[in-house]
Amino acid sequence: MFSKTCEYAIRATIYIASEYKNEEKIGIHDICQNIEAPQHFVAKILQVLSRHDIVSSKKGVHGGFYITEEQRDTRLIDIVYAIDGDHVFTGCALGLKQCSETKPCPIHYKFKPVRENLKKVLQDTRIRELAENIKKGKFVLKALGI
Template sequence: MFSKACEYGIRASTYIALQSLDGKRTGLRDIAKKIDSPEAFTAKILQQLSRNRIIDSVKGPSGGFQIEKEQIDKITLGQIVYAIDGDNIYVGCGLGLKECNADKPCPVHDKFVAIRDGLKEMLENTSLYEMTAGLEVGLTYLKR
């Protein structure tokens, strides 16, 4: 459903948010290890997230990645998905057809539109803060 980069971006943002809630910055190696992602690939994803102002990159010996505490509950999964994958998940055909639309639908058009609309609602209404809640108490995880 999401690109691999987007999956890692969501995981990285969630981990950075968790660390930021504790007042910590975290480095590339730590993030890649905690989300089970290749380091070089993670670096590119973090650049995209930084460029799109999802995360902050702080240079220097005590640098790393962080998210301002006040922003953690304002950033949504939808913003992260858009920063990495654009709006592709919200448009297009469930079967990959180029000409699928309401006037000329594919066999799953109506069902797929409903699923896509539900997904969009979930992504736009789920904050990074919500994502960290289960992590803090060990109910959810970011890698196997």
């Protein structure tokens, strides 16, 4: 559904939001270990997220990634747009360039509710809520090693 890049982006953002407290920034190493993702790759992704004002970062000693109160209001759709663009929402399911409401492909209207459903979920889900649920232990971001 999303690119791997986007999956990592969402996981990293949720992790940062669930861990950040007391002004202690979170290092890339810590992040990657806990979301089980390749370090260099995620570093690159976090730079993009940072430029899009989805997460914050600070260089230097005691630097790292963190998230502000405002940024906790980020909706999943913002991350998807920042990384994957609008393709998931607007692109034709059959890959037809000219497919539209007036020139629909054979399955255009059948997929419309699916798309709208997806969009709604992404619009209604905020990082804040997901991070809270992680903290409560309701959900997991990685398999817990015994």
